[in-house]
Amino acid sequence: MDHTTQVARIKKAWQLIDSGQTTTTPGVKRAQVEAYTDKRWLDRELASVFKKHPLFMGLSGVIAEPGAYLTMEHGTLPILLVRGDDGVARAFINMCRHRGAPVAQGCGRTARFTCPYHAWTYDRTGVLKVIPDQRNFPGIEREAHGLTPLPLVESDGMIWVQPDPEAVINLDQHLASMRGELAGYDLQNYVHYQSRVLHRDINWKMPIDTFLEPYHFATLHKDTVGPIFYGNLCLFEGHGLHHWMAVVRKSIDSLRERPESEWDFVKHTAISYQLFPNTIFTMQADHVETWRVFPVQGRVDQCVIYFDCYVPEPVISDKAKAYWDKNIDLAIRTVDGEDIAMQQDMERNYLSGAMKEVLIGQNEPALAHFHQSLERSMATE
Ligand code: FES
Ligand SMILES: [Fe+2]
Numbered sequence: 001m002d003h004t005t006q007v008a009r010i011k012k013a014w015q016l017i018d019s020g021q022t023t024t025t026p027g028v029k030r031a032q033v034e035a036y037t038d039k040r041w042l043d044r045e046l047a048s049v050f051k052k053h054p055l056f057m058g059l060s061g062v063i064a065e066p067g068a069y070l071t072m073e074h075g076t077l078p079i080l081l082v083r084g085d086d087g088v089a090r091a092f093i094n095m096c097r098h099r100g101a102p103v104a105q106g107c108g109r110t111a112r113f114t115c116p117y118h119a120w121t122y123d124r125t126g127v128l129k130v131i132p133d134q135r136n137f138p139g140i141e142r143e144a145h146g147l148t149p150l151p152l153v154e155s156d157g158m159i160w161v162q163p164d165p166e167a168v169i170n171l172d173q174h175l176a177s178m179r180g181e182l183a184g185y186d187l188q189n190y191v192h193y194q195s196r197v198l199h200r201d202i203n204w205k206m207p208i209d210t211f212l213e214p215y216h217f218a219t220l221h222k223d224t225v226g227p228i229f230y231g232n233l234c235l236f237e238g239h240g241l242h243h244w245m246a247v248v249r250k251s252i253d254s255l256r257e258r259p260e261s262e263w264d265f266v267k268h269t270a271i272s273y274q275l276f277p278n279t280i281f282t283m284q285a286d287h288v289e290t291w292r293v294f295p296v297q298g299r300v301d302q303c304v305i306y307f308d309c310y311v312p313e314p315v316i317s318d319k320a321k322a323y324w325d326k327n328i329d330l331a332i333r334t335v336d337g338e339d340i341a342m343q344q345d346m347e348r349n350y351l352s353g354a355m356k357e358v359l360i361g362q363n364e365p366a367l368a369h370f371h372q373s374l375e376r377s378m379a380t381e
Contacts, residue, residue, distance in 0.1 A: 001184050006265035009235060010255065013248045013269070016233050023236040025365035030357040035374075036203040036350045042300040046075045049277040049377045053241075054153065054160040054169045056279040056292065057081055059310050061192040062159070063089060067124055070107035073304050075204075075295040077163040079150065080104050080113075084124045089154045091161040092126050092147035103147065107195070113147075122147050157187030178239040182273065182281075190288055190310040193324055196332065197306055200340055202347045204278065204295040204303040205374075210339040211272045211280045211291070212366035214247045220342060224334040229270070236365040241276035241373040245366035249285070274366065276373050287311045287324070289331055301347055305340075307332070 016022055035041050057079075063070060069082040071094050080094035080103065094102045096115040103113040103122060112129065114121045121130035126147035131137055151162045153169045156179070162169050172179065200207070210216075218231035228249055235246040252268035266283055273281040280291040288310040296302040309328050315321050349355065360368045 001181075001266060003261075003263075007260055007263055009246070009265045010252065010263050010268075012235055013233075013246075013252055013265075014256070016235070017230060017248070017253075022233045022363050023365050024362040025236075025368045026362065028362065029360040029368045029371065031360060031371050033350050033355050033358060035371075036205065036347065037300055037353075039298070039300050042075075042203075042295055044378055045277075045374075046295065046297065048380075049374060050075055050295070051162075051164050052167070053277060053377070054151070054162045054167075054171065054174050055277075056275045056281065056290070057091075057152075057159040057161050058290065058292075058308055059187050059190050059192065059288065060089070060154060060157045060159060061188075061190050061310060062308060064192065065109060067109045067111055068107075069104055069110060069113075071102065071104050072292075072306060073294060073296070074163060075297045077150070078102060079161060079163060080147070081152075081159065081161070082113075082124050089152060089159055090125060091150040091152040093150060093165070095148070096120055097128065097145040097147070098131075156183040157185075157190065158182065175242065176240040178242045178244075178273070178275075181239070181244065185283065185288075187288070187310075190312060191314050193287075193309045193311045193315055194328055195306065195308045196328075197304065198336060198340070199302070199304055200336075200344065201302055202340065202343045203300055203350075204293045205370075206343040206347065207291060207293045207303065207305050207335070207340060208274065208278065208280060208370060209367060210335070210343065211282070212245060212274065212370055213364040215361065215363055217247070220338050221334055224330065224338060232363060234366065235269075236369070238369050241377065242274055243366055243369045243373075244271055244273045246271045272366075274370055276370075277377065284327070284331075287327065291335070301351060307335075 063081055063083040066083055066085045071080050078094040080092045083089050096103050098120045101115050101117040103115045112121050112123055119132050123129050128142040128145045148165055150165055151167050151169045153160045153171055214234050215232050217226045217229055230248045237244055246269040249268045255263050267285045271283040275281055278293050282289045290308045292306040294304045311324055
């Protein structure tokens with residue numbers, strides 16, 4: 001982020017702090033509770049928002065070396081990401097061409113993918129290399145039975161995949177003005193440190209919702225991150241279907257006595273980029289945390305959350321490890337232990353059918369924007 005932008009945003013933050021205000025959106029918005037409880041609503045989301053947009057899969061560092069791979073569950077398609085010997089990242093449907101078993105599980109590094117069922121074996125570019133007892137598959141050419149590729153673009157240190165083999169990714173069109181904002185972070189230099197996978201009994205939108213307003217900081221997070229930030233105060237900017245929202249650390253006031261040349265907006269905030277549809281990408285002052293949320297097919301009240309932590313340089317010393325572990329512990333305690341714990345209770349309440357609408361206040365512009373983006377995307381399905 002260039003210095004002029006940082007200075008302008010810091011001045012805006014102080015203006016809000018000094019006037020006791022936050023960025024607002026006009027009028028109270030109402031969101032339908034059935035968006036969290038109705039299986040038909042989820043089916044529409046899977047057919048539209050999860051199919052027709054490229055999905056953020058991680059920073060380049062998540063599969064840094066040739067042969068590094070990772071898999072993920074997804075509402076519609078199982079995805080396998082792997083980096084080839086040529087350094088190119090590729091994505092495939094994680095489904096063996098023999099009888100459909102997943103050829104890889106979790107993450108790791110491998111020269112070849114050998115299906116655990118009957119040992120059909122694929123190389124790092126998805127080419128089928130081995131069919132055991134091939135004489136009993138007359139007419140089945142190995143060349144025509146590689147893993148099915150999915151469209152992938154790696155750019156500015158970020159990997160995007162569209163879970164539709166027929167799609168063509170146009171990142172300029174998808175990210176629009178958000179692309180320059182993200183490119184300014186030199187994300188290709190970040191190192192993947194740790195991941196967590198959480199299976200939780202809540203609709204997939206809830207873990208996204210919870211990042212989109214600091215209205216709850218002073219109450220729900222009073223024992224974790226609440227004391228670090230100004231509660232109920234945010235900066236917000238919409239960028240097409242995406243947006244960013246910054247919450248402000250109280251430490252920003254230490255800059256008031258410092259010359260403008262030393263002002264650093266990133267260091268004194270947490271900036272959450274909502275990358276439509278299912279990612280929260282947070283610049284946490286000195287590292288990156290990403291939360292990607294996928295629905296479980298057929299279950300409107302279940303989701304899988306992938307948390308990834310990226311740091312600016314390889315973690316070698318015990319001191320560095322202890323520092324980053326402490327950061328991750330705080331993130332998990334706050335988000336899983338407080339936000340998601342609360343949302344599991346809310347999902348149960350929603351499923352009771354006692355409430356038809358929830359309210360989004362004028363002080364929750366990012367939350368309103370996310371739900372407007374969903375409406376826009378589903379309206380053109
Ligand atoms: S399903 Fe993969 S080898 Fe049979
Ligand atoms: Fe929260």
